[in-house]
Amino acid sequence: MSERVIGVSLVVLSALASQGCAGVGLTLLGVGAGVSSGTGVSYTLDSVAYKTFVASEADLHAATIQTLKRMAIEVAETKKTETGTDITATAADRTVEVEIDRITPKTSRMRVAVKKGWLFRDRATAGEIIGQTADTLDNRAALARNSR
Numbered sequence: 001m002s003e004r005v006i007g008v009s010l011v012v013l014s015a016l017a018s019q020g021c022a023g024v025g026l027t028l029l030g031v032g033a034g035v036s037s038g039t040g041v042s043y044t045l046d047s048v049a050y051k052t053f054v055a056s057e058a059d060l061h062a063a064t065i066q067t068l069k070r071m072a073i074e075v076a077e078t079k080k081t082e083t084g085t086d087i088t089a090t091a092a093d094r095t096v097e098v099e100i101d102r103i104t105p106k107t108s109r110m111r112v113a114v115k116k117g118w119l120f121r122d123r124a125t126a127g128e129i130i131g132q133t134a135d136t137l138d139n140r141a142a143l144a145r146n147s148r
Helices: 003-019 022-033 057-070 123-146
Strands: 049-053 074-080 084-091 094-104 107-116
Touching: 049 123, 057 074, 057 084, 057 094, 057 107, 057 123, 094 123, 107 123
Parallel strands: none
Antiparallel strands: 049 107, 074 084, 084 094, 094 107
């Protein structure tokens, strides 16, 4: 292949990647993510993790706070919104932003973005926060069943 063909191919691929083409991006995301590693956690193209739980907004909020404390992530601010709760926390050089949205009285959606500086996102930590919160909710449910 000529250098010109290779150069043009690289330019076209770069243009597609920078345009945010959903088809290309989602394909690459699925390949790189291993289809969410079986945790039920989904990711946006900018590495924001999210998951829907069968739990009230209040229960999910309490489990999230408990999880962040267990992970030694310091909660800086918690504020109520029209649809749920926003939590801001810090861990080392990262800022953790958690949004909990009430979908129904018994179903809530959690969105977690972990930022390192202005540009970088920590997808692994965001996914782990959601996974650990799910474990916290499961443990609470198991304790409630065992106490009956």
